[in-house]
Amino acid sequence: MRINQRLESSALKRNRIYASIFNFKKHVVKQVESIYEFRVTGLDLVLLVLMSRKANPVGYIL
Numbered sequence: 001m002r003i004n005q006r007l008e009s010s011a012l013k014r015n016r017i018y019a020s021i022f023n024f025k026k027h028v029v030k031q032v033e034s035i036y037e038f039r040v041t042g043l044d045l046v047l048l049v050l051m052s053r054k055a056n057p058v059g060y061i062l
Helices: 002-055
Strands: none
Touching: none
């Protein structure tokens, strides 16, 4: 009986650790996705600026 309880408690601890690791991974993935989205929009802005500069020399002032 005591061994069973010990095994159950260790399994619960392990499950808790796995759950926390999984949640941490999800959090990190969300952060990375947001950074990636920001970078993509930043690249789009840079491309837009470059295209506008090619279109009109006045763009160099901006």
